[in-house]
Amino acid sequence: MDIIPTVNPVFAERLAYRKQSRFQQVWDLLDKVYDPELPGLTIWDLGILQDVKKLDNGWQIDITPTYSGCPAVDAINQDVVEVLSNAGFIGVKVKVVLAPAWSTEMVSPAGKKHLRSINIAPPDExxxxxxxxxxxxxxxxxxxFGSTACKALYQCDDCFENFDYFKHF
Known part of the structure; x- marks a missing residue:
């Protein structure tokens, strides 16, 4: 049983929506798609995977980029199509949706933990x-400006390490 954190109602709403979907197999397969700029972080945990829809002629997967013009979108699109096609799903199309706009509140608790594990400070409201x-x-x-437009570069005054901070949006 998953515990839905009340301190993050946006993620809790996303999780409830996913759990109510008739297409659990597709959602689960998409957990194998990672953001190419954030090693090991899934598009679900980053909060950009928004919806799975069955169409008459295939499937539509909705994603919301972290910001307009994000260069990772093309690679993510290809990975989504590849993962689902390899599992036998045909007619997969990825739709980039800009509303609602992505925010750091969509990042899962596991996503924030993973960011820390790769030495990126997770977003903080x-x-x-x-x-x-x-x-x-x-x-x-x-x-x-950090390694990507969605991050800023910080330095620790105690251990002197430089690190990225995933900006709060």
């Missing part, structure tokens, strides 16, 4: 940035 390496709260902004 109050922009409290703790070092993912040593856990210190003594950090400073180095640049608003």
């Amino acid at each position: 109050n922009d409290n940035v703790d070092c993912p390496v040593c856990g210190s709260s003594h950090t400073k902004l180095v640049s608003q």
